[in-house]
Amino acid sequence: MFTGIIEAVGNISAIIRNNDDISMVINTNRLDISDVKLGDSIASNGVCLTVSKLTPTGFVADLSTETLKRTAFHSYHVGQKINLEKAMLPTTRFGGHIVSGHVDGIGDIIELKRKGRTLDMWITVPIHLKKFVSEKGSVCIDGTSLTINAVYQNVIKLTIIPHTLANTTLANATIDQKVNIEADMMARYLERLISIDKQESKKNTNVSMSLLEKHGFIV
Structure with a gap:
């Protein structure tokens, strides 16, 4: 979960193609990742990416074909700048709005x-x-x-x-x-x-006045 308050601007230093999916090496620049572990999430241009490897200057993330299809990442290039935000903590000040990192x-x-x-x-x-x-x-x-x-x-x-x-x-x-x-x-x-409410209201519930009266809902 994220807030949409950008912590740093990083850049893509390498793109490694693995058949249909890719691995992306991201330099985090001034973003402090000393507390980041493998498996943690970092929002990168609004996309929740999982850290698969830590590097001296940032991290590596794997992007599936689904991510490439549904986001602008398919058009990104080496050197491109991207907005970065680490996943929020329970103690984080909520300055933006609730952001999931799942691009629509x-x-x-x-x-x-x-x-x-x-x-x-x-x-x-x-x-x-x-x-x-x-x-x-x-x-x-x-x-x-x-x-x-x-x-x-x-x-x-x-x-x-x-x-x-x-x-x-x-x-x-x-x-x-x-x-x-x-x-x-x-x-x-x-x-x-x-x-869902509209769909349910259209269904035939077989509720009648006599049924309600039989079970004591009306007298």
């Missing part, structure tokens, strides 16, 4: 506009995620917890503040860049509960 889809940056010291960003959201985004709701973009300022059909507008620009890869965002999107977990579960 890939978006595209379609417009960027500087506004003072901030950066306005417009991103297309896959159609199946449109129901999970709302004005002033939360969304995770490349591992970064952000607030949605406006929604236009399947396009969301975000405003990136100076601190976020200085401490994440979003400062180097470009038009047509693909980004990992994770919808707000609360919105996902709420939609699921509503969907």
